[in-house]
Amino acid sequence: MKSNSQPAASPITARRWQAVLDRDASLDGAFVFAVSSTGIFCRPSCPAKRPRRQNVTFFADALQAEQSGYRACLRCRPKAVDGNPRSALVRAICRYIEQHIEDRLTLSLLAREFRRSPFHLQRTFKNVLGVSPKAYIDAVRLRQVKQNLQAGHDVTTALYAAGYGSSSRLYERTAAQLGMTPEKYRRGAVGALIRYTIVRYTIANSPLGRMLIAATDKGICAIQFADNDDQLQQGLMREFPFATRRRDDAAMSEWRVNLTRLIQGRETNPSLPLDIRATAFQRRVWEALQRIPRGETRSYSAVAKKIGMPKATRAVARACATNPVAVAIPCHRVIREDGDLGGYRWGIERKEQLLELESLR
Numbered sequence: 057m058k059s060n061s062q063p064a065a066s067p068i069t070a071r072r073w074q075a076v077l078d079r080d081a082s083l084d085g086a087f088v089f090a091v092s093s094t095g096i097f098c099r100p101s102c103p104a105k106r107p108r109r110q111n112v113t114f115f116a117d118a119l120q121a122e123q124s125g126y127r128a129c130l131r132c133r134p135k136a137v138d139g140n141p142r143s144a145l146v147r148a149i150c151r152y153i154e155q156h157i158e159d160r161l162t163l164s165l166l167a168r169e170f171r172r173s174p175f176h177l178q179r180t181f182k183n184v185l186g187v188s189p190k191a192y193i194d195a196v197r198l199r200q201v202k203q204n205l206q207a208g209h210d211v212t213t214a215l216y217a218a219g220y221g222s223s224s225r226l227y228e229r230t231a232a233q234l235g236m237t238p239e240k241y242r243r244g245a246v247g248a249l250i251r252y253t254i255v256r257y258t259i260a261n262s263p264l265g266r267m268l269i270a271a272t273d274k275g276i277c278a279i280q281f282a283d284n285d286d287q288l289q290q291g292l293m294r295e296f297p298f299a300t301r302r303r304d305d306a307a308m309s310e311w312r313v314n315l316t317r318l319i320q321g322r323e324t325n326p327s328l329p330l331d332i333r334a335t336a337f338q339r340r341v342w343e344a345l346q347r348i349p350r351g352e353t354r355s356y357s358a359v360a361k362k363i364g365m366p367k368a369t370r371a372v373a374r375a376c377a378t379n380p381v382a383v384a385i386p387c388h389r390v391i392r393e394d395g396d397l398g399g400y401r402w403g404i405e406r407k408e409q410l411l412e413l414e415s416l417r
């Protein structure tokens with residue numbers, strides 16, 4: 057027989073009780089439940105035995121439960137600051153999206169990656185952030201496209217690097233978001249003067265080839281290697297097609313000296329002002345690379361661990377491969393775990409030569 061002292065449950069209370077019965081972790085952080093027979097309050101997912109319904113009171117948060125005289129459960133720690141697995145999950149998803157923005161990201165892919173049902177993942181994400189994963193992906197992509205266009209990349213490159221498979225799709229989807237076509241956005245944003253110089257390097261009798269150093273008035277924006285001047289100039293044009301590019305050996309002579317000193321290990325303070333565009337993730341990787349001492353190497357996975365994302369080894373490798381400034385950001389110091397040199401944007405021989413030179417001193 058049913059007790060009629062029990063007040064009729066409101067829909068919210070009924071849903072909360074169901075969440076408690078289900079140990080629904082997606083609602084951790086949304087409310088706590090307190091148990092009058094024990095004087096303890098818990099988060100919905102607490103693994104402890106379920107109390108009787110008539111002993112349970114719901115509170116919006118831990119503070120309210122405490123003010124009513126309850127103590128926090130030691131098992132599920134409903135007060136732990138970082139202990140909300142729901143928002144931790146969403147943070148992890150956001151990071152994953154930022155790291156994999158070049159890939160084809162779908163709800164089902166995210167669901168597989170985070171071992172949740174697409175429905176559960178979508179609901180949790182929306183509850184915490186107020187937008188769907190898809191809207192978040194779009195926002196990250198748009199930001200990336202803007203950065204790429206502002207950096208002077210051509211539209212196709214800018215779109216591709218932001219994870220848009222085909223440019224026609226971006227025109228449809230983001231012309232509206234940008235308020236103009238990507239072409240127009242880029243033209244308006246670009247026009248910077250880029251000065252550059254070309255240096256010939258020979259290291260320990262083996263030519264490193266020719267190095268181009270390019271800078272805006274804010275700092276170095278590109279350092280590239282190639283076998284001849286033509287390749288270098290084409291490389292710069294591909295990277296900054298709408299900037300004004302001017303060879304200016306005199307104006308660049310100071311950079312030239314600094315870079316030479318850096319490569320030869322005579323530079324005491326190797327922090328050169330850089331003017332580069334990066335995603336938040338690239339920036340973290342590149343900063344970690346700048347802290348690898350000369351003469352040492354790290355594995356891709358060690359760098360991933362260093363930035364607190366041990367699973368992001370592939371994304372780290374990708375960030376290395378897109379490093380715009382050779383040597384200044386020493387991506388050549390990152391190698392594979394098994395000792396294999398891995399890849400290098402400017403050719404594996406140059407990576408080998410740079411490492412050799414650094415180990416000599």
Ligand SMILES: [Zn+2]
Pocket residue numbers: 097098099102103104129130131132133
């Ligand atoms: Zn508990």
